[in-house]
Amino acid sequence: MPALKTPLIAPSILSADFARMGEEVEAVVRDGADWLHLDVMDGHFVPNMTFGPGMIAALRKHTDKPFDVHLMIEPADAFIDAFAKAGADHIHVHIEENPHVHRTLQHIRSLGKKAGIAICPGTPPEALSYILDLVDIILVMTVNPGFGGQKFLESQVPKIRTLRQMADATGRDIRIGVDGGIDVHTARQATEAGADMMVAGTSIYGQPDYAKAISALRDAGRTG
Numbered sequence: 001m002p003a004l005k006t007p008l009i010a011p012s013i014l015s016a017d018f019a020r021m022g023e024e025v026e027a028v029v030r031d032g033a034d035w036l037h038l039d040v041m042d043g044h045f046v047p048n049m050t051f052g053p054g055m056i057a058a059l060r061k062h063t064d065k066p067f068d069v070h071l072m073i074e075p076a077d078a079f080i081d082a083f084a085k086a087g088a089d090h091i092h093v094h095i096e097e098n099p100h101v102h103r104t105l106q107h108i109r110s111l112g113k114k115a116g117i118a119i120c121p122g123t124p125p126e127a128l129s130y131i132l133d134l135v136d137i138i139l140v141m142t143v144n145p146g147f148g149g150q151k152f153l154e155s156q157v158p159k160i161r162t163l164r165q166m167a168d169a170t171g172r173d174i175r176i177g178v179d180g181g182i183d184v185h186t187a188r189q190a191t192e193a194g195a196d197m198m199v200a201g202t203s204i205y206g207q208p209d210y211a212k213a214i215s216a217l218r219d220a221g222r223t224g
């Protein structure tokens with residue numbers, strides 16, 4: 001029998017209690033999170049604002065788990081070094097954000113960080129064709145970025161499948177994450193299409209028992 005594939009789980013602190021963020025991070029780490037997903041929003045690239053490198057540096061003291069930092073900011077280039085210094089392990093920029101994203105990805109890697117590329121629902125997968133050699137993680141947005149608690153866009157499932165084929169064709173180990181509306185009902189569609197990492201805000205931090213929520217998501221997303 002083929003081995004089951006288990007997706008990584010990255011709770012999004014966007015849905016956590018901002019007044020108790022250190023405790024909220026420790027709680028999901030204790031309860032089984034693989035990575036922490038940190039959404040940085042600027043009120044310009046997306047119509048919402050969150051936090052900057054200062055918050056990430058403060059949270060760094062609460063866990064050694066990888067910090068998966070999703071920059072929904074424009075321009076991002078001027079801030080990459082600050083997020084790296086603050087303790088980001090993976091830095092995602094948006095393909096839509098900047099015509100020189102190839103250079104941005106090179107820069108992220110030159111800092112010793114994993115380079116992530118995030119892609120909005122309206123952007124075709126082929127937009128990533130000429131940068132995949134520089135990408136460690138693809139973050140497929142399954143909602144329009146900016147807010148937690150939105151409904152999973154099923155229209156993105158074929159895109160996940162196409163990106164999985166494109167990623168595998170490189171012969172490199174590229175992770176594909178999904179972000180937005182991921183819960184026990186939608187997880188399987190994403191992982192069957194090729195996602196191997198799931199970001200989840202509401203379906204973890206919106207639940208009374210984080211350990212149960214994380215393990216239910218992981219089970220729901222298991223394939224093979």
Ligand SMILES: O=C(CO)[C@H](O)[C@H](O)COP(=O)(O)O
Nearest residue numbers: 145146148149180181201202
């Ligand atoms: O990037 C994001 C929003 O732009 C969030 O990570 C995402 O929406 C997670 O929230 P939820 O799981 O509640 O949909």
